[in-house]
Amino acid sequence: MKAAIDPVTLATPFFIATVILEIVLARFGALKAHYETKDTAISLTMGLVSSVAGLLTAGASFAAAVWIYQHRIFTIPMTAVWAWVLVFLLEDLTYYWFHRLSHERRFWWAAHVNHHSSQHYNLSTALRQTWTGGVAGTWLLWLPLSLIGFPPAMVAIQKGVSLVYQYWIHTEAIRRLPRPIEAVFNTPSHHRVHHARNPRYLDRNYAGILIVWDRMFGTFQPELDEEACRYGLVHNLGTFNILRVAFHEWIGMAQDIVRQPRHVLGWLFGPPGWTPDGSRDTSARLKAEWAARQAAPEREAA
């Protein structure tokens, strides 16, 4: 079930046209973009199937929002400008925490990892969407908005607006925008950092539309000219099998739980890379090791 106005559906022709434009212009050297055939096929197929997979849980999540809305605290009119400003801010804040949770806890990372599994960063990467987000239940995070009193359709529209906004920032074609924009909004530069696997850039810039949340909550990292982004996962995929791409983290997590069931909570809700014996890499460890390596030459020089 969808809202009467679905910004993502409306924007789909724009998505297609701009991917085509980016590929063609990059081919003739008119802008910076790197495409690879199999990678593009995986990204776009992930996007196509995710739109179908999303329908399977959309009804339940929308019904839950409607039910919650029946027990709302306030009644917020969909026709008021202030209400749209407020839902814009609160939905974007919700997105920040959803996104942060999706990176910092393995259960939700299992659903979100797909979006980061490309070694490329172009408009097709934006469409590399999860098939299992609905099952992971992150939509629960948006229910408080309906409890406050925002009509579920209003929340759904704003979620769509946020998704459409985040599409165009998946590009290397735009280097930096004017400073006031970079200060307030999530931009291609900020989001390149988010998709980078360099230790310095890991787990940074979770923003949806407003980068101010990252600045407020201490997760902001600007893109540095001296450190080019290397895209993908800490351990990049070694297969183009789309089922492995879609489900590898879920399967890996299940294997870990079967192997050591008494650590089930750690396997499920620890950070990605968590193990009872610390034998794998977490973002925190990779960042700490990187910081130590950076400090070592300085100590030697001193």
Next chain:
Amino acid sequence: MRGEGFFLTPPKARPRFRLVNAAALIQLAVSAAAVALMVALAAWATRGRGAPPLDQAAARALLADEFPGRRVERLWLAADGRGALAKAGEAALVLTRMGDGYAARHVPWDRAQAARVEDGRVFIPLSDVAAPRAVLALPDWPPKGLAT
């Protein structure tokens, strides 16, 4: 009701849900066709622009990025330049081509040394759902004269 009766079908009689389903199916079919077009365009745009074969310097740079702090003792480049394998202590560091990039994993050296060889290709199990195995063109594998 206005329009009901002679000229228009009453709203109750309209199979509305079928229309919605048909629209969704058409939308899906058009999207699938668009995906095929975009992939074909990507194939055309990147034709002849694949990654160059790995050489020693490129392989060492990649290994340094992927396994910082590990000292490479020996390095074997795949004959087709699509990967490399290095010995670093008790570990085998494996690089395997993925599109125009690489995936890297490390496995116990013994496992790499005992890997199946067929037609000059080594099949190294990586024990990872996201990277089940690496296939490297190393005709002279396993190396001789190396202590395990």
